[in-house]
Amino acid sequence: MEKKGCVLMQRYELGRLLGQGTFAKVHHARNLKTGMSVAIKIIDKERVLKVGMIDQIKREISVMRLIRHPNVVELYEVMATKTKIYFVMEYVKGGELFNKVSKGKLKEDVARKYFQQLISAVDYCHSRGVCHRDLKPENLLLDENEDLKVSDFGFSALGESKRQDGLLHTTCGTPAYVAPEVINRKGYDGAKADIWSCGVVLYVLLAGYLPFHDSNLMEMYRKIGKGEFKFPNWFSPEVRRLLSKIMDPNPNTRISIAKIMQSSWCRKGLVQKPVIAEVPMKEPAPLDVDAIFGANEDSNSSVESKQELSKPSNLNAFDIISYSAGFDLSGLFEQTDQKKEVRFTSNKTASTIISKLEDIAKRLKLKIKKWDGGLLKMEGSTEGRKGVLGIETEIFEITPSFHLVEVKKSSGDTLEYRKAMKKDIRPALKDIVWTWQGEEQQQQEEPPELGQQLPQQQEQELPQLGQQEQQPSLAIPVHAVAP
Template identity: 60%
Template sequence: MDTKENILMKKYEVGRMLGQGSFAKVYYGRNLVTGQGVALKCINKQKVMKIGLVKQIKREISVMNRVRHPNIMHLEEVMATKTKIYFVMEYAKGGELFKKVAKCRLKEETARKYFQQLMGAVVFCHSRGVYHRDLKPENLLLDDEGNLKVSDFGLSAVAESKRQDGLLHTTCGTPAYVAPEVITRKGYDGAKSDIWSCGVILFVMLAGHLPFYCKNLMDMYRKIAKGSYKCPHWFSPQVRRLLSKILDPNPETRISAAEIMEHPWFKAGLCVEKPATTVETGVVARPLGLDDATELARPDNLNAFDIISLSSGFDLSGLFVSRDQKDDVRFTSTRSASCIVSKLEDVARESGFKLMKKERGSFKLDGSSEGTKREGLSIDVEIYGIGPSYHLVEMKKSSGDLMEFQHLLRQTSFGDIVCSWLGDQQHH
């Protein structure tokens, strides 16, 4: 690792190796300021680019920033050197759920608790337009209090990945946990395929073995396609009925997440209290008021990934951004936050947008109203505070045509508030 005396970036003490893959190693780390344990995923830049996993790494960062939930592994920050990329992640002291199940099957009450937490995380992901696509016990970790944490979003997809038929088409996942419609390669609903995988996980937790296992892969696929499995005698009638609805090979009739969460077996012993950890929820946009700009006098601080992007030595834009398909831009400004907001109001007025305020430091340029000049185009704008008079502005297309987004940027003059464009220089 690029460390001096096992200290990374003067912030983390690097300890023992927790795991190793073909292009990444995971170490235990300790935050020198807080003393908190973390997992440090060290990725070799050269190997990533050679293997062609640039898009996968970019997607994983994007997705993990999008889904913050008590039962999803939290990405603390991303750091980089010229040769390495570091994911600083929440440390799951309890290890993989797989190792727990491998020792012996779980009691029904324990399996139900994990399944409840798994479904909570999966439903949250789906509400954010994220589909995991590789749910299995190896990707479910446990914290020191025994709470489940969904990890490894490297194969995940987002709603924007759907084709015109509204379906996903990339065949991926672990064979024993993959839904039958994924195998057929005819397109599939990411939410429904995730539900199938959750059903396989529930079966494995209760039985201690896979429902469709065969040594011959084609025989296993045939079993999966037919939904052919047998429940052990110790399965309760309620869980048998639930599994029969989840492991339905027809995605059209397969039970939905909402229906699972209303099932009597699922609801048994379910804690209705709000979790101690705040779950990030969607914020309803509202029109920007005249006094709202003052709320940006001291915007929230940047995370480490944002700050890294400002330094050419640590700039990841060349690795993570496809310059010919760029749907977001960033620039720095030495103007006040209120001046930046005022400029956004001018842009909205001149270009036929509505400027909406979502939350502190977060806005939306909305051109989705019928009959407007920019009908269908919607842009999310985030303003981050680096210092009292230094800001980072990020503009990202959330819907609409990419060419129209790029045309707007070329047509609109931000020169009076821009200090420097970051990454791609096409907007100078």
């Protein structure tokens, strides 16, 4: 049993207990090398195995490898022994937003700031194909600067978890914050369900209580299904209009995140943040998720998968976010068709994707170069209006059978690049593309086989009103260590 003052893996000195649940406990800790404070979640492997939560943890790891945002709790690394799993996370000092709102309603400007940060984080998650599905004040933390951090992705889902109808079918979340279509169990769009939950959170921040509450759970479900709630008299007309559009019981007419961010109420007081420069970051060794649960050796060894020269790197979320608009909420209002990069997911192997890119390069008479980690660069043979056209593609492994591919212009004329993308490259990629990121389209094929990496979550009953979820929360894994 871990005690205060003990040293984990010769790297972290364990401190006071911060919280405890059924399957995990969280300690404050100090990095012995840097002195930085961290939070370490310690999960009992035997308990997790007994209750069959392995798939949920693996799914959450896969999800969080895609997410790194200033308003999302960061996980620095994952370590494992024969009996325990350790998640070394960002230490968020301020506690839950729930604790603040439980003392009473917040001022409108304060609530707006938290809502702006929540929408920024959720929009970024959706751009990565991730739906949280359990947004509530208990899962929103505050740091020392009173900035919001989204946590607990235990119920999250990736886009490829959808069935053939393009919808999610797992009933999950906390009843008072769940969208009507989730309760109806007829399939739902996870992103639209998250928007509803954001609206309930905003209502709670401004009112100090829930919009839907009843001692009878079925009566509360009825009210949610009809969008039956009342505004307190102190709600401004602007926020009333916005919340009416967010908590629209019809998901097809519910307001989108883009329009929420364009609303006059949400834009009010928005501060232009300085541009954050790209910082080179060394990509850690890939994490073998199965090795975390199979670490039974008695010697200290690193549970890492060996990477072949041509194998794509695990998704480096920092590289993606450094040139996305996620750092700056105001930047999210730019027109998407002005971006110089596109991304798509594929359920093909890395070698198949690379082979397809080589065929395209040959057809377009482009020279192709390769770098380790799935980075390829294609260059034209003739000068264009603004020099030689250069196109870079980078392949990120989410699981061995599921990849995210980014294509962007590295040099040359933007119009020439867009023309090549529209007329030649995109049509040629059609047979390997699962979905183009950021585009709403129904998929006509079955989801990729992800094995145990990204399993379908089993149908489960909604928890009772007020019941706290006791699921271990994971984030961006870096590596594992076995004793």
